[in-house]
Amino acid sequence: MKKIPFNVLAPAFEAHAAEYEEAALRVLRSGWYVLGAEVEAFEREFADYLGVSYCIGLNSGLDALVLAVRALGIGPGDEVIVQANTYIATVLAITGCGATPVFVEPDGYHGLDAARVEAAVTPRTKAILPVHLYGQPCGMEGLLGIAARRGLAVIEDCAQSHGAMWRGRKTGTLGTVGCFSFFPTKNLGAFGDAGALVTEDEALAERVRALRNYGSKKKYVNEIEGVNSRLDEIQAALLRVRLRFLDTINAERAAIAARYAELIRSSFVLKPRPRPEATHIFHLYVVECDHRDRLQEHLSAHGIGTQIHYPIPPHLSGAYARLGYGRGAFPETERLAERVLSLPLYSGMNEDDVRTVCDAVNSFRP
Ligand SMILES: Cc1ncc(COP(=O)(O)O)c(C=O)c1O
Structure with a gap:
């Protein structure tokens, strides 16, 4: 009996092995391994692919969500509305910042249901967090309408939706901020952990850029309490190859x-x-x-x-x-x-x- 696995990753590498090997070797030989030219190039290329102004490469999809919640100033006492049927990482990002997840049931497409979001909004609500689960965009019209009327941020969890489009626009560019995972199994998968945050908001992008690097914009000058969530050069170089495909x-x-x-x-x-x-x-x-x-x-x-x-x-x-x-x-x-x-x-x-x-x-x- 022929076995059919749920997933195999090697064929996607083999299909373009020479390009991946060249990219990895280029970094190994460069002598520069963290936050360099490859990360900058990937950030620019991924932003261009999506049609958004700013992209910040990070360690993981979870970090992208955590830093989005933090950079939006959401914390203890604040509520974030999210669909109950999601991967736990989505929720960890909310609680990791001390905020409260407010769960709502999904719509018939496994996405965040605008009518239920509307009913769940309270004076403490700061953001809504649609998850484009399985690769299918949420119905954004109602969600964006609520966010605009109520002055809420929209944090898109795009960990499963790289390149998916809603009304001709790519997920990640529809809300205030888009959060991507490049875990190896994702459609845009790296060869280890990696993630990114994208936004049109320059000030938010600057905050996240500082947060990912110990809260510093300038070496050894730390204005805010940051973390280490830097995308490394090898993953960025490999992602640049995969992005082309x-x-x-x-x-x-x-x-x-x-x-x-x-x-x-x-x-x-x-x-x-x-x-x-x-x-x-x-x-x-x-x-x-x-x-x-x-x-x-x-x-x-x-x-x-x-x-x-x-x-x-x-x-x-x-x-x-x-x-x-x-x-x-x-x-x-x-x-x-x-x-x-x-x-x-x-x-x-x-x-x-x-x-x-x-x-x-x-x-x-x-
Ligand atoms: C919906 C969703 N959100 C967030 C994440 C977290 O991404 P990562 O594993 O890169 O931290 C994942 C990935 O596993 C996911 O599927």
Whole structure:
């Protein structure tokens, strides 16, 4: 039986191995390894790709979110509205700054629901935090409208949405600030941890630039209490290579998703619903099933790897026991956690692999 893994990263490297090797060697031979010409070039190139003025390279996607919340001056006593169905990093950024996450249930596209956000706004609300989960942009119209009317910041979590577009504009450029992860599995993946923050706000960009480097703009002059969250030169050089192929990578993933949409016919499986006004970049292909665990076992018996994004919603995780939410606090989110299953999807996945997965899904009987 041929095994189909959930994800493999090597083929994406092999496809352009010579370019990656050249970039890494260029940095090794340069004698300059942290915050240099490669980081500056990547920041400029990624900003140009997105169509935004400022990009600051950081250590991780979590750091991008944390520094966004901090640079916006959000802290103890402040509330940030976020969808309950997200990866815990989104929430860690809020609580890491001492602010309070206010969870709302998602809309029918797994995104932040504007009507529920409106109902959750209080005098303490400082920001709303849409997560473009799985690579599909949130419905930004309502969210941007609320933010404008109420004077709130919009922090976009773009950890899964590099190059995804909403009404022709790239995610990360729609709100006040966009936060990206370049964790190796992401569509724009580095070869280690890396992240970036993008914004149109020059003062905010300057603050984050200082914060990432111990709070200094000038060596040994520290005006604010910063952190070490610098993107290193090797990751930046490798990301510059991958950025050139990002649109191709996204198109390949969308083509695989389109084949899944055509070939999966099981009445036990609900396929992802693409938002008509957006381009989904299919960081993940997530189906829903009433008998998810049995479907996962069935696929595993056919040699097919799957994952669950995510099995425990943040409000039920041990880390947030102190927030006092019990089971039933967010029933739609909890139901999703029991129903979602991510199918294999990776660069280099061929038609035979896709058909094998679809045949196995279609042969599932609960
Ligand atoms: C939605 C979301 N937000 C934030 C993060 C954090 O990114 P990183 O792993 O680079 O810290 C991730 C990545 O895992 C993510 O999927």
